[in-house]
Amino acid sequence: MKTAYLDCIAGASGDMLLGALIDVGLDVEWLRAELGKLPIEGWQLNVSKVDKNGFAATKVDVVVGAQPHSRPLPVIEKVVMDSGVSESVKRRAIEVMRLIAVEEAAIHGMPLEEVHLHEVSGEDAIIDIVGTLLGVEKLGLERIICSPLPLGRGFIDGAHGAIPLPAPAAVAILKGLPVTGSEIEAELVTPTGAALVKHLAVSFGGLPTMTLQSVGYGAGTWNLKIPNLLRLFVGESDDAAVEAEFVSLLESNIDNENPEHFQHVMELLFNAGALDVWLVPAQMKKNRPAVVLSVLCRPADVAALTTLMFRHTPTLGVRQSELRRATLQRRMMEVETTFGRVRVKIADLGGGKKKIAPEYEDCAACARSSGASIDDVSFAARAAATLQLGLVADDG
Numbered sequence: 001m002k003t004a005y006l007d008c009i010a011g012a013s014g015d016m017l018l019g020a021l022i023d024v025g026l027d028v029e030w031l032r033a034e035l036g037k038l039p040i041e042g043w044q045l046n047v048s049k050v051d052k053n054g055f056a057a058t059k060v061d062v063v064v065g066a067q068p069h070s071r072p073l074p075v076i077e078k079v080v081m082d083s084g085v086s087e088s089v090k091r092r093a094i095e096v097m098r099l100i101a102v103e104e105a106a107i108h109g110m111p112l113e114e115v116h117l118h119e120v121s122g123e124d125a126i127i128d129i130v131g132t133l134l135g136v137e138k139l140g141l142e143r144i145i146c147s148p149l150p151l152g153r154g155f156i157d158g159a160h161g162a163i164p165l166p167a168p169a170a171v172a173i174l175k176g177l178p179v180t181g182s183e184i185e186a187e188l189v190t191p192t193g194a195a196l197v198k199h200l201a202v203s204f205g206g207l208p209t210m211t212l213q214s215v216g217y218g219a220g221t222w223n224l225k226i227p228n229l230l231r232l233f234v235g236e237s238d239d240a241a242v243e244a245e246f247v248s249l250l251e252s253n254i255d256n257e258n259p260e261h262f263q264h265v266m267e268l269l270f271n272a273g274a275l276d277v278w279l280v281p282a283q284m285k286k287n288r289p290a291v292v293l294s295v296l297c298r299p300a301d302v303a304a305l306t307t308l309m310f311r312h313t314p315t316l317g318v319r320q321s322e323l324r325r326a327t328l329q330r331r332m333m334e335v336e337t338t339f340g341r342v343r344v345k346i347a348d349l350g351g352g353k354k355k356i357a358p359e360y361e362d363c364a365a366c367a368r369s370s371g372a373s374i375d376d377v378s379f380a381a382r383a384a385a386t387l388q389l390g391l392v393a394d395d396g
Helices: 015-023 028-035 073-081 088-108 124-136 168-173 193-200 259-271 300-312 360-368 375-391
Strands: 002-007 045-051 055-063 143-146 148-153 155-158 161-164 179-181 212-221 229-236 242-254 275-285 291-297 319-328 330-337 340-350 355-356
Touching: 015 148, 015 193, 015 212, 015 229, 028 045, 028 124, 028 229, 045 212, 055 124, 055 360, 073 088, 073 124, 073 242, 088 168, 088 193, 088 242, 088 300, 124 143, 124 193, 143 193, 168 212, 193 242, 193 340, 242 300, 259 275, 259 291, 259 300, 275 300, 300 319, 319 340, 340 375, 355 360, 360 375
Parallel strands: 002 143, 055 212, 148 179
Antiparallel strands: 002 229, 045 055, 155 161, 212 229, 242 291, 242 319, 275 291, 330 340, 340 355
16 A cells, blocks of 8 residues: 655645655646646746755745635635546545634634635645645555654744744644644644644554655745755555545434434435434433434535534534544445345455455345345355455455
8 A cells, every 4th residue: 555654854834745745756747737727827836946954855836916814714615616626636625624714713713604714715725735635646645644743832923913833723723633842933833734634644653664665855935953844755555545534523412303204314414415324312301212313424514414404303403523534445346146246345454455345235135136145145245256356355
């Protein structure tokens, strides 16, 4: 599996990440062409080699015209959604922007959709975010691990005056991640860099075991007493292909709904983009029997799913929390069995092993048409997939 390690020697920012990706082999002309699919005019992507304390590194400067002081999140998201980049990059870019927006909204005590963002309001920040995600996808980086993040001291000028470092937005985004103090008086980790790292990295710690293929250096703007660099190691490792992402959990306690209606509500939520929906029995105040309706979704779908919960259940309130989940990369394949064709989900466990999961609906259909038990159909599908893959199957 292609693995990358972010060695955040002097922190992380959008331009440092983009510079490291280019330094490790990302084609600049391809990147310019892809970024040209954004509905942004008059921008330039300047790439140069610079010296940082004796290290040759790639410096990226995004040049844009006059920018607004701030813009609301929906306006910023529209720039991404109206672009021609891949759907996966669009989705991930919006997730990164929402990581910043959620914390800015909490800091200012405002609803998410109303908060005006300063950090990613500029087109240069949008290009940094989208460009980094394009680079990760183009280079085929399947797993990204990051070092603990160093946080500098001092002050910077912000929209509301002097801001202490590390910046409040960056600190809020980094909650739950390993950080370390630094004597450097400079902004080492920007909110954009924090959000990108938090979104991309599946884990944090030391350099993982890998067969090293290349190393790239992305340069920061300032000249510091330490090399102002982000170092990127890229290589092959033999671990499971794990993806990490941030998801939202919506929950509501309901004690006055007809139980027959929940199937309809679940179908509506799944059709609107919910990743999972479940019901858990509960006892509420006055010992009333109730259910907890839980909806797992991507941050971009929170507003639509919350509206559905209010519209189609009696609830008067919906709780929201942010979670981080790890998932195995998977793909679908079809296999032929003596009972019929069955779709099988394949996940990579590393070390040549696969997790094989036949699709229930296909197995049930084959069982009904053949008269066999569903266990026999499932077993036959697993065996056929194992034979077709020519690899060791692990049923987990």
